[in-house]
Amino acid sequence: MQKNRQTTIIDIAKQLGVSPSTVSRALHNHPSISAETKKNVLALAEKYSYQPNLLALSLLNKRTGIIGIVVPEITSYFFATVISGVQDMVSSAGYKLLICQSNESFEEEKKLLQDMALLRVDGVLISPTFRTKTFDHFDRLKSAGIPLVIFDRDCPHYKADKVLVDSYDGAYQAVEYLIKTGRHNIAHIAGPIAFPTFKQRLDGYLNAHYDNNIPIRSELIVYSDGFSSDYGVDAFVQLIARNKKLDALFAVNDAVAIGAMRVIRENGYRIPEDISVVGFDDESYAQYYFPPLSTVWQPVYELGMLSAKILLDHFASKELGERFRYEILKPELVIRESSISLS
Amino acid sequence: MQKNRQTTIIDIAKQLGVSPSTVSRALHNHPSISAETKKNVLALAEKYSYQPNLLALSLLNKRTGIIGIVVPEITSYFFATVISGVQDMVSSAGYKLLICQSNESFEEEKKLLQDMALLRVDGVLISPTFRTKTFDHFDRLKSAGIPLVIFDRDCPHYKADKVLVDSYDGAYQAVEYLIKTGRHNIAHIAGPIAFPTFKQRLDGYLNAHYDNNIPIRSELIVYSDGFSSDYGVDAFVQLIARNKKLDALFAVNDAVAIGAMRVIRENGYRIPEDISVVGFDDESYAQYYFPPLSTVWQPVYELGMLSAKILLDHFASKELGERFRYEILKPELVIRESSISLS
DNA sequence: GATACAAGCGCAAAGGTTTGCGTAAAGGGA
């Protein structure tokens, strides 16, 4: 009997010889129910450990209490930490989190958003694929009344709530620091610059040179197709092959940096004496690397919290409002032993 | 009008002057609906881009198409990768994944499982908290007809489907390898051994000594309260203070290993010449570490796939059956430059 | 001309909960 079915409000009603509505009101402590009846209902509810059926409630209220989040990949420190921030924020507001990864596939992203619309999630947080160039699937969600917040990866020209990190500023800080420490031959391993984030880091690198009157030597820039450690290895092998003078490296991220550092060492250069290295992201292992990696820290957890907060604000002020929030968080340079002043 | 509402089967029915049931059957290509009617229905459904309401369907079918997964933390390489495996498996079967983290809090774990029961997820994958000693909340789920698969972390004496990695074997392999390479004074930084996983690694360390007739020197074992890099630092500082002869280190995981390696270097020891180091987990950065870290690889992605597979099998063969699956995956030793034969 | 059969569709229930409104009984005051 109790095998497969949760007890419902109807079961309790039948057993007490009252109507389901009475049971519902009793459970909600409605004034027009007698103390006697309430007592009986509560007792039975307790006995069968009654739990309301959320599906029925959702159908009725048109609210599921679920927030969806779509990230390109879940296995990176960055997104996992964002999710942590989101989780903490939404769960304290009583929401559940539906996490999905698009694996950088645009088709997958469309399908996931579609699923979320069908499930009637209350809101969606998304960090779009690098391949996302059209936004019909975003609009479909909005016109279904589901608010959307974009985080980390910008969609230029698309109007929406956004929470981003100022990659340009982070890169600028890093490169200017390298310049100030006397390094004037700074290589850069850029990520795929079709991606705004990586383009911004490249721009930061370029403008820091410009503002400090250091000529840019294009032969010190490698454009990489990816941004994992393997690409860092390949990229620095190319730099070595070019046989140009260089005394510092600014890598598009930490993973690329440590890939490059292996090649640097294997070619007999010392870090940081011969070559100062600065990464980007401040991954958890960066401080324990040898030598500990100078890098650009991003307020990742805060990024998640803030994105979630904006979504929650939407729920509070029912209006979809034409004003979009646009928040830019500032990264911070963290100096460790992989970089040092040229003496 | 189209502002906030998805079009329903009823809207279409009204507009066509037929009943909702006819529309439903038309959409499902039921034989007893005329081609004419079908055409009209399909046309309208297309026009309004009708999507069935999954909540109503779930309520009807008692199936949500959602699988829940609870992990202690999402920001670790290990669990993030497991989730990837699970995701790939379940999404190809048409299920959606609800991911939650318990933050190693038993209360949180109970609450999450509770939520999942309320949401009527179709099944649950869980890697329990280290503090999970009672299993009523698991039983509650099962008696609600929701199948449960436990992965990675064992709950001794609790009967359930389980997918585990043989930590004992991994540790044994690692330590035996160190012994065979001539290291007979092997330190071990153990994790909190109240946790079965870490206890097993310690046992592997001990038995490898025993089987190879190497005496165990208890002064070379440090029992750590945690398992992040910081604990690795502290633990090796203790070892140094004891001032005992040692020529190798087997750390409970990679994070602890790299923490310890910093201390090793700072004290003037060479890796691997003076001290061979082996970790556990094969985190993504291990191969790029300096020197590249010898470690024990675990089939993490496969772990996720298999766990999910077992859950899916449950759905297929409706029977909850008294036979529980118990799968043990084998880890593999990966030798890199942080360890070397004593010459 | 009556019967059989098929095609094509609608009714209503089921899934669980909430809530506006209606109603019955009980109590009080006149």
Add this chain to the structure above:
DNA sequence: TCCCTTTACGCAAACCTTTGCGCTTGTATC
């Protein structure tokens, strides 16, 4: 005794979809 008010509860709709069963036509058969 009558009326009004309060107390305590039930009805039914609403949320949306599926499906067994039954109903109405029209056509074919003898």
